[in-house]
Amino acid sequence: MSTSILPILPPHAGGQAPLRSGNGDAQPTIHIIHENDAWVVPLRAELDARGLPYKEWFIDELAIDLEAAPPEGVFYNRMSASSHTRDHRHAWEATRGLMAWLEAHGRRVINNRRATGLEVSKIEQTIALKQYGLLVPRSMAATGIDALRDAAAKWDGPFILKPNRGGKGTGVRLIRNTHELEAVIAEFGDYTLDGTVILQEYIRPADGRVLRLEFVGGEHVYTVSIDAGGGFELCPADGCQIGNAYCPADGRAQFEVLEDHKPEQLKQCLAFLKASGMEVAAMEAAPDAEGNLKFYDVNINTNYNAAAEARAEVKRTGMGAIADFLGRELQSVQAAAARAQRIAS
């Protein structure tokens, strides 16, 4: 059979032969779908430590033979909303099609097509979060410059402006006057990928810190408290840190793992994640003046800060939790494949 799929692979492919054909991959394995090599490094270490088989699907350009079946295994999707900022303009679009293909063939997909859609739409995230009973900042969506000017004119006071498709805090601004708004409008074509922005109530966190709730496989792993004083680009990945991540102002680290934190809204968060197909995800929230958590961002491509995990001496690291989860899911897929084989023979 001809080659069914030819993803462009990074130099490191988990010690496995490059994935070339859906036909030659009868043994179920873990497939990691991503577009940023640096963010996969800590996951590789955890998978290697457990001796788990895996392959990487680095997605930028992608060819799929839609007549062929995908390989067997567990597919873990880590496609990032900010992929376009790393010169992978269509990586997300490619992933959406890939998800449809995998799901059509009944493959086990972690962070599925619905999750992929939510990842790039703050509008849809906000609507879905509300549906599950979570508080969100007051928000307005605007597509196009005239609509943005219109919405801003109706808004009373300063507001947060952010691209509908976010990532790493890129483009998040506090708009206090017309001058600041017009500065964004002047570069609107580069500011937003889908022509759409969100105007949002500015939640000034009571203690200057926001929360990032980390979830893996339907479980809350831990919460990270993040000092939000240094701007809006608050990616926790080790690769995103510049210099020392300690905040000299109050002696607290910029990233602080709260291992025993149990959010009051845990039930709602888990229900939201389940309905969204988001099995490995981070939810971001800020406490308002009354102490109510308001949720403003959800990420399927989540990263962990190794230094913060080490300082907190966590019982399980984020990437460790993912590796364990992937191992369990692979076992289920392998057991199902073995059952199917027994029935067939």
Ligand SMILES: Nc1ncnc2c1ncn2[C@@H]1O[C@H](COP(=O)(O)OP(=O)(O)O)[C@@H](O)[C@H]1O
């Ligand atoms: N409504 C808001 N009020 C206060 N701060 C906000 C608000 N929305 C975002 N932020 C700050 O900006 C950062 C980036 O915004 P976010 O919505 O998470 O965008 P991205 O998807 O790019 O990560 C957040 O971590 C938070 O510190």
Ligand SMILES: [Mg+2]
């Ligand atoms: Mg965010």
